[in-house]
Amino acid sequence: MTQDFAFLKRIYNAFDQFRPLPAGDPAYVDFTEVRRDGDILVSDQSTS
Numbered sequence: 170m171t172q173d174f175a176f177l178k179r180i181y182n183a184f185d186q187f188r189p190l191p192a193g194d195p196a197y198v199d200f201t202e203v204r205r206d207g208d209i210l211v212s213d214q215s216t217s
Contacts, residue, residue, distance in 0.1 A: 190197050
């Protein structure tokens with residue numbers, strides 16, 4: 170399990186989450202079909 174965690178940590182750290190993929194990058198995966206239009210509303214008010 171420790172080796173698996175170390176491997177996943179290396180993969181995670183290999184990517185810069187704040188740098189978007191350039192246009193046409195082959196690593197891009199289009200999830201439009203499952204995400205639909207992607208409009209997600211978030212409320213900062215409690216529901217109680």
